[in-house]
Amino acid sequence: MATxxxxxxxxxxxxxxxxxxxxxxxxxxxxxxxxDAHGWKLRASQAGWTVTSxxxxxxxxxxxxxxQGASLLGHVxxxxxxxxxxxxxxxxxxxxxxxxxxMSVKHTSGPGVSFLYNPTKTHPQAGKQPSTxxxxxxxxxxxxxxxxxxDPCLNCGKPGSAAYNQCHxxxxxxVGSVPPCAKPCIAQxxxxxxxxxxxxxxxxxxxxxxxxxxxxxxNDFFAHLNAxxxxxxxxxxxxxxxxxxxxxxxxxxxxxxxxxxxxxVKTVAKVAAL
Numbered sequence: 661m662a663t664x665x666x667x668x669x670x671x672x673x674x675x676x677x678x679x680x681x682x683x684x685x686x687x688x689x690x691x692x693x694x695x696d697a698h699g700w701k702l703r704a705s706q707a708g709w710t711v712t713s714x715x716x717x718x719x720x721x722x723x724x725x726x727x728q729g730a731s732l733l734g735h736v737x738x739x740x741x742x743x744x745x746x747x748x749x750x751x752x753x754x755x756x757x758x759x760x761x762x763m764s765v766k767h768t769s770g771p772g773v774s775f776l777y778n779p780t781k782t783h784p785q786a787g788k789q790p791s792t793x794x795x796x797x798x799x800x801x802x803x804x805x806x807x808x809x810x811d812p813c814l815n816c817g818k819p820g821s822a823a824y825n826q827c828h829x830x831x832x833x834x835v836g837s838v839p840p841c842a843k844p845c846i847a848q849x850x851x852x853x854x855x856x857x858x859x860x861x862x863x864x865x866x867x868x869x870x871x872x873x874x875x876x877x878x879n880d881f882f883a884h885l886n887a888x889x890x891x892x893x894x895x896x897x898x899x900x901x902x903x904x905x906x907x908x909x910x911x912x913x914x915x916x917x918x919x920x921x922x923x924x925v926k927t928v929a930k931v932a933a934l
Contacts, residue, residue, distance in 0.1 A: 662708035663691055663778055664781075665689075666817065667832045673753075675735050675736050676700075677754030677809060678737070679752075683720055685853060686704070687777075691704075692707050697730070697872065698723075698724050699774065700734075700736055700776060701722045701774045708779075709777060709779070715771060716775050716777055717742060719739050719777040720736055721736060721737050721748075721767065721773065722775070723735040723767075723772060728773070737753075738753055739751055739819065740764070747768045748766070748768075749764055750764070752764075766788065773793070794838070799848040800812065800814070801815055812831070812844075812845035812849065815845050816841040816842055823839070827841070833875060861900065884912050
């Protein structure tokens, strides 16, 4: 039978953390494994999850290393919508060219692309967020900058304290009610995730979703060009360098070509004399 995890222990700056949090937000289920992104396909199969090559809204997209611009460790994101042409939009964290930001990316099915989901859980329409309660700015005590990844139990006590442990026990195993001290931070996490996903969905709807696997060479070229243009000294040096190379090639041609012509003429004359 397919199982669920009880918490999200992935580093808050990694794609695995975002995918785990977002999937939990949609289904109430954390992944029950710990592995690099490329290993999620195998882990999902071992945990009784459905693994398919067909995109499913709300499922976890798993890219193997190097596929469609993923790093050697692979990449995971959440399928937010599927386009009419079969491509699909995912929400992601730590995807180039904007690492450690949540963004919308367009992908296509193919080799090295899998979709994972727990068949015992329903998948609400991705992109539609549950309503959240209002909260005061700074409701969470930790300093993480990744949206929706704050530890709400820090509001109840220091790590290792009885209040802190009881809070996590209530959140992970759903033993008893959630402590009131943790609720403001939980609401803040929900709001941050909701805002981030709405931004990603809005970007996709406006036709500005990023397909880095297609445009990465252009992105790299313009990144170098922008770096050069932003530094006048480097720009002048680069221009002078090009001129010097061109001048050198011109002089080389002027020296070498006449000599080669004379040699060719002599060769033709010898052949004619035979």
